[in-house]
Amino acid sequence: EDFLYVSGMTKSRIARVSKKNPMRQTVFTFKEPPSSMKDKGLPIGKAEPHTLKFANVEVKEESEKGILWVGLENWGIIVSLHMPTIMEKYDAKIDATGDNIKEPQDVILQPEDYGTVLDVRIHGGEGSTPIPINTRPHGFCFDAKYEQVYFTGKLTNTVGRIKLDGTSLQHFMIPTLGAIPIYVALGPDDNVWGTCLNTGFIFRCTTGDTPTVIEIPIDEFGASRRPIAIVADPRPKNKKDPNSRNMQFMWFSTEGGHSICRLDTKQFEKQWASQNKDGNKESYCVCSSGCQWLFNKGAFHRRPDIITEFPVPKMNHNMKLGGLAVSKKGEIWTQSYMGENKEGLSDYIIKLNFNVHYPTNTHDASRKKLGSSVTGMTGLPIDFYELPTKNTILHRISCDPDDQVWFTELAADRIGTIHIGPKEDSSKRKQESEMTENPEQKKQKQESSCCD
Secondary structure, three states, X not given: OOEEEEEEOOOOXXXXXXXXXXXXXXXXXXXXXXXXXXXXXXXXXXOOEEEEEOOOOOOOOHHHOOEEEEEEOOOOEEEEEEHHXXXXXXXXXXXXXXXXXXXXXXXXXXXXXXXXXXXXXXOOXXXXXXXXXXXXXXXXXXOOOOOEEEEEEOOOOEEEEEEOOOOOOEEEEOOOOOOOEEEEEEOOOOOEEEEEOOOOEEEEEOOOOOOOEEEEEOOOOHHHHOEEEXXXXXXXXXXXXXXXXXXXXXXXXXXXXXXXXXXXXXXXXXXXXHHOOOOOOEEEOOOOOOOOOEEEXXXXXXXXXXXXXXXXXXXXXXXXXXXXXXXXXXXXXXXXXXXXXXXXXXXXXXXXXXXXXXXXXXXXXXXXXXXXXXXXXXXXXXXXXXXXXXXXXXXXXXXXXXXXXXXXXXXXXXXXXXXXXXXXXXXXXXXHHHHHOXXXXXXXXXXXXXXX
């Protein structure tokens, strides 16, 4: 909880960053692929680490604590790193305050530093090509029991799973070709939910013995939405029991739509059961590669109450939306940035206070007639935090265990966080401030609350 881990894809590095002093960092470089892959067709080129994950359950064995899982997209593998052992081996010791650092902290990882190596490439059956096909695992997550990894095949239009011991590798086809599945997350229903960047679909992959993949359209505008990040609602189902899970909602962001969407998993399940009550429409793939793809042939006709879309106000017309994070309080954090920023205009971190107010009014009659549920933002408190750096290309955002917000700036090669000062208790001082503060002072005050 004292450190952040950030992936640097183009340099094949990950960084361990002190939260109390972010300038104190240890960088780990992936230079050589695991030796266990020598007889399986060695990957070519850089590792390109992308998604990073720790266990989603409390691990009891001491040897399992501190294990970081890293998706190496260009090598087609997911590896585990036991960080306590690695830090001890390379004497890269940084405490939470950033003291006792031996600079420069740049560690070249060796093949023996990798713990478990999960090869998630597609290996053909007898008579097929001996060279494995790289799925390019862009995103991954664990199942509810921390027994399997589910991952997206960005290159192969698949979602796959593999046991943590490296056995039982399976690939499942996304029904629509060219979908470009990117992110996945474990849902409140214990199924895996993901986003398809190119088709504008959300997909669900069940986690039972015979997984099936179902696509869900966001709305009638399809591919223009470009869904990005997807997360489960972290708020407890029972307020008196903080460990109880919310059994209903997934949230995701859309880059093209510049919107935040809420997916109701219970409503989806009801409609899916009703639509398929007359028979099972699932089918196994019959290709010659020896895969075990299982997919659904029937289209899913979504009702408007399954996905609710909340358009996020734009500061400029060509802004895009980046990642998404949900705090334990129910606040939605997202990123709005200029796609082609030739004018040097500002980018923003945005907080949507769904914990204070949930808008219910709908608008845009043309969309509503076409079966889309688009909800207006009237009454919803929205906070904009202007970034001091321009041309950031905001990419990822997350809340740490203390609900502190952290985000990445892809083009600027920076990480950032939000520091919000205490609210003024005196109504009198607030009135005096409003009377004396000019618009420029207010803007400066807002800018100073964000540091990247």
